Amino acid sequence: MSDKLNLKNIEGNVQIFRDKQFEEQYNEIYKLVYKEINKVESEKSKKYSDNLKIDLGEIKEIHYKILQTIDIFDARASVLEIIITQSKGQVHKFNDFDKFLASNLTSPYPTREIIIQYNFITSNKEGNSFEKYRITNELSSKVALFDYFIKNNPPFMLDMFSMISFSTAEICVEYSDYVKARSFFSAFEEWVQGCDKYIDLKVIEVIINIINKFAWIIKLLILTIFAYGSWSSICNYKMNIIWFVKFAITYSMLFLIIYKITDKLLGKIRATMFGCLSMSYIEINKGDENLIKKYSKYNNKNLFKGLLCGVSTILIGVISSFLYDIIKYLYGF
Incomplete structure (x- = not known):
């Protein structure tokens, strides 16, 4: 009888030990997952004030430049979001670049701003964890902003608008590895330098x-x-x-x-x-x-x-x- 009780006690202790071990492993995995998901990424941005002439051809070029750079890093998952803001306050969103190209071509409302955002993940050098990236390209129309300004402000404030320096293009990168992030900044700068520009007198x-x-x-x-x-x-x-x-x-x-x-x-x-x-x-x-x-x-x-x-x-x-x-x-x- 005593032998049976001892055996049951031993089996119970082993089970408790296993449960505790599993719980510790579970908690450790949970902490790692939580840390990975809520990890604070670094962020860096760069603005340009060049007088750019941006048409659909230029937008296609910067889009494909960014996609080519993403492909270099073997992205495992990628999500695209395009937001167009027009002068009357209309906002249009797209998750497909071809649908964006086919839309709004006959719209009577001028475009004030276009934001193209890329979210993707890739594995690090060791291949044992994932890195998150978010690239945001923001393109602005100075003409549309000026039109909005003079319609909503008295004429004497025109000088103030002329003295403000507006960014016409901006790239913001949230990254895990700055070496990879630099590739996106380089691609965007190449695009700005090659973009058709209005020459000021x-x-x-x-x-x-x-x-x-x-x-x-x-x-x-x-x-x-x-x-x-x-x-x-x-x-x-x-x-x-x-x-x-x-x-x-x-x-x-x-x-x-x-x-x-x-x-x-x-x-x-x-x-x-x-x-x-x-x-x-x-x-x-x-x-x-x-x-x-x-x-x-x-x-x-x-x-x-x-x-x-x-x-x-x-x-x-x-x-x-x-x-x-x-x-x-x-x-x-």
């Missing part, structure tokens, strides 16, 4: 800098021309006191008018040059095409206004040297 930037720094000198120069021309002519004539009083009143008024007109013209030149938009855009539907045409005309109109104001400022300077003769004619001297 450097003369616009030069004109804005001149007016910002030397507007007071330009106004002073024109007023000096006016004063010198009048002084030179006065020295050649004899005047009575009544004529001098009339002359002083008229001269002061013309002096103030010239100053105000010059100040207004220089301000107008500055505003029109600031208003010239760097044409960075996304063109994938009819709405984008119409918006690009609209702001191409808008830029040409601003350039014409700026040129007209510039010519007018020069004419004011020329006319200023002859204003004394006009004063003489008015008073019959």
Whole structure:
């Protein structure tokens, strides 16, 4: 009897030991799985402010560049998500690139932003665990943002928009291995460098800098021309006191008018040059095409206004040297 009890006790102890061993192994596996799933990945991003002309061809190119890079690392599972945001607030989502290409081609709403996200896993060098990666490519249309800005803000805030630096392309990579992550940054940078770009007129930037720094000198120069021309002519004539009083009143008024007109013209030149938009855009539907045409005309109109104001400022300077003769004619001297 005692032998049977001892045997049962031994078997019970063995079973308890096995249960505890299994529980410890289970807890250890659970901890490893939990740690792997909730592991904090490193993240790095890079922005570009180049004035890109992004069409469906350019989007295809960056998409296939990223896919080729993913294939290099033997991805075990990959998920694609594409999000399009349009000017009226519409948001479209796709999980298939071909469906994205076939959609929205006739949409009347301009594209403000496209986000293409790739999620995939791959094994590490030892092959005993998996690494998670998320690549997010964000493409923005400066033209669509500008259109939204001027429709929702007063005109005097246009200068503020011109001073803001917008990123037109950005890549963000969440990674386990930075060596692998660098391949995606390199692919994206190659794409940005090869992408078709809008060439800014450097003369616009030069004109804005001149007016910002030397507007007071330009106004002073024109007023000096006016004063010198009048002084030179006065020295050649004899005047009575009544004529001098009339002359002083008229001269002061013309002096103030010239100053105000010059100040207004220089301000107008500055505003029109600031208003010239760097044409960075996304063109994938009819709405984008119409918006690009609209702001191409808008830029040409601003350039014409700026040129007209510039010519007018020069004419004011020329006319200023002859204003004394006009004063003489008015008073019959």
